[in-house]
Structure formats: C-alpha cells, structure tokens
Amino acid sequence: MAAWMSRRLLRSFGSLYTFSRCDSPSITCQSFHGSHDLSTLGYSGLFKGGPSVLANRWLSTSILTPDSGEGAFPTDLLSTKPMVTAERSIGLCQDLIIPVTNFHNEDKGFMVLAGDVFDVPIRKDIVHRVVLWQLAKRQQGTHSTKTISEVSGTGKKPWRQKGTGRARHGTLRGPQFRGGCVMHGPKPRSHAIKLNKKVRRLGLKIALTARAAEGKASLSPPYFPFVVYTD
Incomplete structure (x- = not known):
C-alpha cells in the first residue's frame, strides 16, 4: 500500500513539473484539466484519479491567451x-x-x-x-x-469685618480683585x-x-x- 501511494505521489509531482515547464502561450489550463473536471467526476472517479488529479487541479495557474480578451x-x-x-x-x-x-x-x-x-x-x-x-x-x-482655590494669593482676611466703612471681604483671591480668580470660566x-x-x-x-x-x-x-x- 505504501509503495503504491509513493508511486502515485511521484507520478503526480512529475506531471506538475512537466506542467510548470510548459512555456507554450497557446496551451491553456483547460487542455491539462479537460479530462479531469471535478464537476463530471463522482466520488469514485475522484479517488480513482489519486493525488495527481487533485494536485494538478489545485496547484495550476491559468495562462492568458490572445483570445482571452485581455484588453476588454x-x-x-x-x-x-x-x-x-x-x-x-x-x-x-x-x-x-x-x-x-x-x-x-x-x-x-x-x-x-x-x-x-x-x-x-x-x-x-x-x-x-x-x-x-x-x-x-x-x-x-x-x-x-x-x-478661587487654584489662583495664587494669601488666604488671610484683608481687613476686619466692621468699622472700616469698606465692603466685607474674606480673601484677596476673589474675582473682584486684580489677579484674582475667574468665576464660571x-x-x-x-x-x-x-x-x-x-x-x-x-x-x-x-x-x-x-x-x-x-x-x-x-x-x-x-x-x-x-x-x-x-x-
């Protein structure tokens, strides 16, 4: 059984080598695979063909011919x-x-x-x-x-609460002072x-x-x- 499989593999690789060395522009892939179309082969025919049929089918590349409509x-x-x-x-x-x-x-x-x-x-x-x-x-x-918590400045009350006649303030970092904070910025x-x-x-x-x-x-x-x- 092993000898039969090895002969089949060598035969398939030989056919692939022959196919790769074919440089004729008039020969297309259909000429190689016309007798091994998978759509017409059943399961029995597929297995009878051995690995050579599958290898030729999978590893082949199409060749452009003058009638293939390359410029279309x-x-x-x-x-x-x-x-x-x-x-x-x-x-x-x-x-x-x-x-x-x-x-x-x-x-x-x-x-x-x-x-x-x-x-x-x-x-x-x-x-x-x-x-x-x-x-x-x-x-x-x-x-x-x-x-007001991020601006630089002292936190000391600038003057006393009552008795100066000025407005009441508790810090100089408020928005009404120069260099103070920005409210709702x-x-x-x-x-x-x-x-x-x-x-x-x-x-x-x-x-x-x-x-x-x-x-x-x-x-x-x-x-x-x-x-x-x-x-």
Whole structure:
C-alpha cells in the first residue's frame, strides 16, 4: 500500500513539473484539466484519479491567451442596472460611469460606480449636521481658567469685618480683585456632539453625489483611491 501511494505521489509531482515547464502561450489550463473536471467526476472517479488529479487541479495557474480578451473591460465591474445618460436627474440611485485617468491626466477607460453611494438625494440638512459634527470634534478643548482655590494669593482676611466703612471681604483671591480668580470660566472638555453612524455615512454619500454631479470626480488607476476635486 505504501509503495503504491509513493508511486502515485511521484507520478503526480512529475506531471506538475512537466506542467510548470510548459512555456507554450497557446496551451491553456483547460487542455491539462479537460479530462479531469471535478464537476463530471463522482466520488469514485475522484479517488480513482489519486493525488495527481487533485494536485494538478489545485496547484495550476491559468495562462492568458490572445483570445482571452485581455484588453476588454472587466466584467465584474459592469452593472446590470440602467446606466445614466448625460442629462439625468440626481437622486435616482442609478449607477454612474466616470473616467479613469492617470497622473498625466490621460484617459484610461471608464468604471461603474454604485448608484446607492454616488447618486443619492441631496439633503442640505444632513450635510449641515455632519459639518457641525466635524467642526465640533476638531476643537481641542484645552481652554482652562483658575478657580478661587487654584489662583495664587494669601488666604488671610484683608481687613476686619466692621468699622472700616469698606465692603466685607474674606480673601484677596476673589474675582473682584486684580489677579484674582475667574468665576464660571471654561475648563478642559470635549466639544464633540453625538451623531448617528447612519447619518454620517449618508452625509458622505451626499457629498460624493454632489461632486460627481458637478463633474469634479474621477478615478485614478485601481491601486490609487477615488479623487474628488475641491474648489
């Protein structure tokens, strides 16, 4: 049994070595696996084939051929939804087609963008709330003033309670004296306000929709992010 398995393994590795050394561009993976399609083999046929069938199936790589449509647009990026024409209405959640450019501003093709992100109804109130939320979170909140217990100065009563004709005071660190404390002054705190995550995402979608409608959105090559031009 062990000898039979070893012969099968050596035979499978030999077939893999032959497959890896094949440099013919006209030969594709289908020619190697046409007789070992797992969809047509049952469990008995799968085990009868031994490890060579599984090894050839799992460790193989596809080879591009001239008729493989290398220059065509990727089919997984196309959409079945109705495309948007030049004159369109905003907010219908229709897919958009935008140009793909490189750093030299050369057109490299087009790409389909999801309509539920780049073609949502414009709502200024949502954008206003998101902008207020961003500006509030941007504040550092490090402002601080000293209270009567933090300001420097003596704690002795400046003059006696009665008999001087002056107002009654028990300390010189009060807010009415020069160099005294600040009453009800600001303290370090967070200015952030709460905004639901769905509202924040909707605000971003509305902003992308507005820029795409103005023609100020383009896409660099796939390994670069989406570019939105600002004023």
